[in-house]
Each structure stands twice: as structure tokens, then as C-alpha cells.
Amino acid sequence: MExxxxxLTxxxxxDLFDCPLQLPCLHNLCRKCVQDLEAFSKNADKIGGGAQGGIKKGPPGQAKPKAKITCPTCxxxxxxxxxxxxxxxxxxxxxxxxxxxxxxxxxxxHNTAPPCQVRGVS
Known part of the structure; x- marks a missing residue:
């Protein structure tokens, strides 16, 4: 079982997967973990001015850049x-x-009851 x-972790x-999402690299993460990763990437970009995996900013007037996250596995x-x-x-x-x-x-x-500790008295 281990x-x-x-x-399944x-x-x-x-922890065990909770609402697992499949990334394009075919690894899985919990939905909350992906949300945390996305928030971290956005914050790292704001603070660090372009941290790896964050949102990349282009010149003004161009289309809004897409967010990126980095798979923690690969x-x-x-x-x-x-x-x-x-x-x-x-x-x-x-x-x-x-x-x-x-x-x-x-x-x-629930089905594994402890063995009885009472012994018969003769």
C-alpha cells in the first residue's frame, strides 16, 4: 500500500492528490498547488522583475503576455x-x-481491532 x-502523492x-490537474508535461499537481505556484510566479515577477516562471512583460502596446509556471517535477x-x-x-x-x-x-x-488483552483464568 505504501x-x-x-x-498518489x-x-x-x-499529500494525496486533491482535485489533480494534469500539466502538458503529463505530471499532476493538486489544483491548490497549481494556484499557489501561479500566484508565486506572479509575485516573483512583480518583486524580482522577471523571475523564471513568472509573467514576462513586453514593450507597451503589444499583446498582454501569458503567464507561465514551472513544473516542480521536470x-x-x-x-x-x-x-x-x-x-x-x-x-x-x-x-x-x-x-x-x-x-x-x-x-x-477501522477493521483492525487491537487483539484482546484479556486472558482466560484457569
């Missing part, structure tokens, strides 16, 4: 369109597997 749990928050730059995080696909198959894993794990915790 090997399966590691496959988000590489960013290190370090690939992922462009986001004007919809931001909503432009990424939700990985429903992975979510269903995580839900079944949680159910099985929780049932296993």
Missing part, C-alpha cells in the same frame, strides 16, 4: 492562457483512484 500511496504538498515551463489554472485539464481518473485508495485505507484502519 508504494501505491507514493504514486502530490510532489508539491506531499522544471518545464508551462504557459497558461487567459483562463490561468482553469485552462488545465482535471485528471478524473487519478482523482477516482485516490478516492478509492482513501476508502480502502480508511476501512483498513
Amino acid at each position: 508504494a501505491l500511496e507514493s504514486e 502530490c510532489p508539491m504538498c506531499l 522544471r518545464r515551463n508551462i504557459p497558461l492562457d487567459e483562463r490561468g489554472v482553469d485552462s488545465l485539464s482535471r485528471n478524473m481518473v487519478l482523482q477516482n483512484i485516490v478516492d478509492r485508495f482513501r476508502d480502502a485505507r480508511d476501512k483498513g484502519k
Whole structure:
């Protein structure tokens, strides 16, 4: 079960996936983790004047540049369109597997009663 749990764990928050989104590089992250990554990239760009993975600004009068995030697993730059995080696909198959894993794990915790400590007196 531990090997399966590691496959169902988000590489960013290190918890089981919650509403996993699939990046174009085919890695998955929790929706909240992608939102945090996008917010970090935007803030890093404002503060640092163009941090890697942030929003790149062009000359005035040109089209608004697209936001980019960096995949924490493979370090690939992922462009986001004007919809931001909503432009990424939700990985429903992975979510269903995580839900079944949680159910099985929780049932296993409830079904394992401690052994009886009372011994028969002769």
C-alpha cells in the first residue's frame, strides 16, 4: 500500500492528490498547488522583475503576455492562457483512484481491532 500511496502523492504538498490537474508535461499537481505556484510566479515577477516562471512583460502596446509556471517535477515551463489554472485539464481518473485508495485505507484502519488483552483464568 505504501508504494501505491507514493504514486498518489502530490510532489508539491506531499499529500494525496486533491482535485489533480494534469500539466502538458503529463505530471499532476493538486489544483491548490497549481494556484499557489501561479500566484508565486506572479509575485516573483512583480518583486524580482522577471523571475523564471513568472509573467514576462513586453514593450507597451503589444499583446498582454501569458503567464507561465514551472513544473516542480521536470522544471518545464508551462504557459497558461487567459483562463490561468482553469485552462488545465482535471485528471478524473487519478482523482477516482485516490478516492478509492482513501476508502480502502480508511476501512483498513477501522477493521483492525487491537487483539484482546484479556486472558482466560484457569
